[in-house]
Amino acid sequence: xxxxxxxxxxxxxxxxxxxxxxxxxxxxxxxxxxxxxxxxxxxxxxxxxxxxxxxxxxxxxxxxxxxxxxxxxxxxxxxxxxxxxxxxxxxxxxxxxxxxxxxxxxxxxxxxxxxxxxxxxxxxxxxxxxxxxxxxxxxxxxxxxxxxxxxxxxxxxxxxxxxxxxxxxxxxxxxxxxxxxxxxxxxxxxxxxxxxxxxxxxxxxxxxxxxxxxxxxxxxxxxxxxxxxxxxxxxxxxxxxxxxxxxxxxxxxxxxxxxxxxxxxxxxxxxxxxxxxxxxxxxxxxxxxxxxxxxxxxxxxxxxxxxxxxxxxxxxxxxxxxxxxxxxxxxxxxxxxxxxxxxxxxxxxxxxxxxxxxxxxxxxxxxxxxxxxxxxxxxxxxxxxxxxxxxxxxxxxxxxxxxxxxxxxx
Amino acid sequence: xxxxxxxxxxxxxxxxxxxxxxxxxxxxxxxxxxxxxxxxxxxxxxxxxxxxxxxxxxxxxxxxxxxxxxxxxxxxxxxxxxxxxxxxxxxxxxxxxxxxxxxxxxxxxxxxxxxxxxxxxxxxxxxxxxxxxxxxxxxxxxxxxxxxxxxxxxxxxxxxxxxxxxxxxxxxxxxxxxxxxxxxxxxxxxxxxxxxxxxxxxxxxxxxxxxxxxxxxxxxxxxxxxxxxxxxxxxxxxxxxxxxxxxxxxxxxxxxxxxxxxxxxxxxxxxxx
Ligand SMILES: Cc1ncc(COP(=O)(O)O)c(C=O)c1O
Numbered sequence: 001x002x003x004x005x006x007x008x009x010x011x012x013x014x015x016x017x018x019x020x021x022x023x024x025x026x027x028x029x030x031x032x033x034x035x036x037x038x039x040x041x042x043x044x045x046x047x048x049x050x051x052x053x054x055x056x057x058x059x060x061x062x063x064x065x066x067x068x069x070x071x072x073x074x075x076x077x078x079x080x081x082x083x084x085x086x087x088x089x090x091x092x093x094x095x096x097x098x099x100x101x102x103x104x105x106x107x108x109x110x111x112x113x114x115x116x117x118x119x120x121x122x123x124x125x126x127x128x129x130x131x132x133x134x135x136x137x138x139x140x141x142x143x144x145x146x147x148x149x150x151x152x153x154x155x156x157x158x159x160x161x162x163x164x165x166x167x168x169x170x171x172x173x174x175x176x177x178x179x180x181x182x183x184x185x186x187x188x189x190x191x192x193x194x195x196x197x198x199x200x201x202x203x204x205x206x207x208x209x210x211x212x213x214x215x216x217x218x219x220x221x222x223x224x225x226x227x228x229x230x231x232x233x234x235x236x237x238x239x240x241x242x243x244x245x246x247x248x249x250x251x252x253x254x255x256x257x258x259x260x261x262x263x264x265x266x267x268x269x270x271x272x273x274x275x276x277x278x279x280x281x282x283x284x285x286x287x288x289x290x291x292x293x294x295x296x297x298x299x300x301x302x303x304x305x306x307x308x309x310x311x312x313x314x315x316x317x318x319x320x321x322x323x324x325x326x327x328x329x330x331x332x333x334x335x336x337x338x339x340x341x342x343x344x345x346x347x348x349x350x351x352x353x354x355x356x357x358x359x360x361x362x363x364x365x366x367x368x369x370x371x372x373x374x375x376x377x378x379x380x381x382x383x384x385x386x387x388x389x390x391x392x393x394x395x396x397x398x399x400x401x402x403x404x405x406x407x408x409x410x
Numbered sequence: 411x412x413x414x415x416x417x418x419x420x421x422x423x424x425x426x427x428x429x430x431x432x433x434x435x436x437x438x439x440x441x442x443x444x445x446x447x448x449x450x451x452x453x454x455x456x457x458x459x460x461x462x463x464x465x466x467x468x469x470x471x472x473x474x475x476x477x478x479x480x481x482x483x484x485x486x487x488x489x490x491x492x493x494x495x496x497x498x499x500x501x502x503x504x505x506x507x508x509x510x511x512x513x514x515x516x517x518x519x520x521x522x523x524x525x526x527x528x529x530x531x532x533x534x535x536x537x538x539x540x541x542x543x544x545x546x547x548x549x550x551x552x553x554x555x556x557x558x559x560x561x562x563x564x565x566x567x568x569x570x571x572x573x574x575x576x577x578x579x580x581x582x583x584x585x586x587x588x589x590x591x592x593x594x595x596x597x598x599x600x601x602x603x604x605x606x607x608x609x610x611x612x613x614x615x616x617x618x619x620x621x622x623x624x625x626x627x628x629x630x631x632x633x634x635x636x637x638x639x640x641x642x643x644x645x646x647x648x649x650x651x652x653x654x655x656x657x658x659x660x661x662x663x664x665x666x667x668x669x670x671x672x673x674x675x676x677x678x679x680x681x682x683x
Binding site: 020028029030031032033034035036037038040176177182183186189190193194195196197291292293294295296297302304306307308309310 | 463464465466467468469470471472475479482487488489512513514515516517518519539540541542544545562563564565566567568569572576587590591592595
């Protein structure tokens with residue numbers, strides 16, 4: 001049972017999870033027995049490799065020459081001036097190979113898989129960005145790849161489905177449940193339980209059983225480490241606020257992690273408020289409607305009914321359409337270290353259009369939620385203050401959705 | 411002695427193995443469940459395992475996933491399942507009932523409240539698929555305090571160190587998941603099962619039930635040779651699905667299969683004394 005008060009209190013957030021994989025009251029390993037030994041094996045392999053100079057060198061090399069890191073920290077001058085408040089910087093994860101932050105994690109996990117002698121990788125995907133990133137690294141490392149994707153998401157993210165197939169991956173549409181990301185995750189777990197001997201499950205976000213939330217965060221933490229260095233170089237000081245969208249929470253944790261113990265840096269995680277929180281059609285778990293519970297191997301905030309059944313969610317962006325959230329975010333919420341807010345579909349579309357027109361950058365619909373919150377936040381801050389927004393991905397994958405909303409057929 | 415212990419002791423004295431049936435409560439509709447429970451007992455089932463419907467049954471294959479969805483369409487959740495057990499108990503004070511489900515519905519009800527309600531309804535054991543002993547200590551303590559057995563899973567991947575941890579927490583019987591995979595999967599390697607059961611018996615004196623992958627008389631007989639109890643699930647649920655529009659026919663088909671399994675199990679020569 002969740003005991004809310006065993007989370008961190010002082011300036012020591014960055015030392016989580018503990019040895020049992022807990023972030024305060026959250027996290028853990030809530031899986032069927034069959035997966036416990038493979039999870040132990042994974043945790044042991046990672047503990048061995050995370051400080052291994054060869055492994056780190058291999059990872060760094062790939063991040064630089066294959067992904068294209070470091071990603072720029074770009075001062076969005078026209079956007080900032082139009083709002084008349086804080087200076088807005090964009091962390092350009094959209095410029096990574098494959099167009100989103102997801103590849104940072106996939107490179108890391110694929111290298112782990114290789115070292116562990118696994119020949120087949122599987123993944124769940126919502127927006128398709130994680131699926132594309134997994135299919136990409138699988139092609140590069142010569143591994144078999146199967147991607148599970150909710151049947152509804154297969155429809156609305158068809159460009160990414162085609163990209164995965166071009167890359168040689170098999171894409172399996174999942175018809176069960178709500179036919180979105182949570183069901184894809186269930187199906188990927190079922191595959192893993194069946195094929196544990198040769199298969200590595202590359203989870204795409206900071207959720208799932210321990211060690212995944214830690215592993216994925218560590219591989220994404222390069223975002224915040226770079227951003228810290230870059231903002232110090234550009235402005236000579238730390239930012240006042242960080243803003244990132246939160247699906248499972250990997251791009252947000254990636255940006256936040258290096259700043260967790262810098263208590264003067266405010267953290268904002270932006271969830272999908274869909275058609276509005278009152279409509280019941282949203283994915284706001286932390287900012288309003290969620291309660292602690294157990295799903296997909298960890299204890300965290302969930303959208304559920306009074307019987308503990310998991311609720312369907314709605315967001316215009318497939319990548320935020322998920323009823324759970326990474327356990328580290330649950331801890332940061334309870335401790336008051338991070339603030340979680342909702343942005344509706346309509347507001348996200350406005351963020352999308354504003355950034356596109358003012359800066360010539362087409363953001364992913366997920367990232368548009370972060371942009372939309374910055375549009376609200378910046379005017380409430382002074383001109384000498386600084387916001388860093390994680391531009392987690394580019395919007396090419398979403399043009400069909402946007403066109404359909406405008407009544408245009410491509 | 412608990413009802414589960416009594417059931418194992420009785421069969422052991424007769425030199426027979428136990429037959430455990432699994433189906434999802436509320437499938438295909440809430441009214442069908444209690445009559446089905448009585449019917450399988452009459453046909454030879456020793457322990458009833460009742461699936462608690464969950465929206466995200468991660469360890470289930472397509473057959474039981476669909477069963478969960480059918481039951482959930484009727485709003486059957488943990489509270490209704492406990493009502494069904496209570497109703498069953500009115501006419502059957504003997505047959506052990508074991509609930510099998512996932513952690514989240516129990517979390518929402520609260521461990522203590524659940525343990526009390528389950529004990530009051532007449533539940534004998536609880537399997538929580540996604541609660542390994544590391545995460546289950548609190549619930550398992552709440553259950554044992556009220557005389558309910560936490561039944562724990564052992565898998566082909568379970569290491570010796572884990573086996574010890576599981577044996578220390580388990581009560582009633584050990585549920586051995588016979589294969590790497592989800593419920594309803596096809597291939598069962600009886601030699602591998604026999605080997606693992608020997609290892610498990612080194613770690614515990616509890617009886618062992620084997621489930622996953624047992625679909626017919628042949629596989630049931632093969633498993634009965636080495637296990638103390640044979641668990642049949644997807645094969646029964648498939649019949650529920652086939653006859654979902656006619657619960658009379660459904661019961662008939664299930665009773666026929668149960669009788670066949672009973673006979674297969676009872677005619678084997680046990681491999682161990
Ligand atoms: C561009 C982009 N941003 C954000 C997300 C949400 O995931 P997370 O919260 O793990 O960063 C996704 C997921 O598909 C994505 O594609």
